[in-house]
Amino acid sequence: QVQLVESGGGLVQAGDSLRLSCAASGLPFSRYALGWFRQAPGKEREFVAAISSTGNGKYYQDLVKGRFSISRDSAKNTVTLQMNSLKPEDTAVYYCVADARGWSEYASRYDYWGQGTQVTVSS
Numbered sequence: 001q002v003q004l005v006e007s008g009g010g011l012v013q014a015g016d017s018l019r020l021s022c023a024a025s026g027l028p029f030s031r032y033a034l035g036w037f038r039q040a041p042g043k044e045r046e047f048v049a050a051i052s053s054t055g056n057g058k059y060y061q062d063l064v065k066g067r068f069s070i071s072r073d074s075a076k077n078t079v080t081l082q083m084n085s086l087k088p089e090d091t092a093v094y095y096c097v098a099d100a101r102g103w104s105e106y107a108s109r110y111d112y113w114g115q116g117t118q119v120t121v122s123s
Contacts, residue, residue: 087121
């Protein structure tokens with residue numbers, strides 16, 4: 001059974017940093033592209049960042065480029081999203097995703113989702 005378990009969310013002030021982690025189990029980790037989506041209240045779920053199965057390709061939504069960084073650790077089967085210079089508009093539930101077909105900016109493409117972790121940025 002595939003499981004993606006996020007951690008690291010919380011309440012921070014604008015300008016602060018947070019590190020989200022996602023522990024993956026039940027899948028051949030090195031064969032899966034991994035990523036993060038987020039959903040704010042009243043808004044559609046949106047792509048944040050993704051990393052290829054090899055780790056060589058990293059992709060970001062324009063609004064987070066230069067502030068967020070995605071990485072993966074094959075020894076620990078984890079994917080991490082380092083979020084710096086957080087803004088109130090980054091407030092959302094953040095979801096970890098995985099798919100064997102490669103990365104995509106479309107939520108419907110991902111077979112596996114975590115339960116989400118709340119990130120709240122106060123102004």
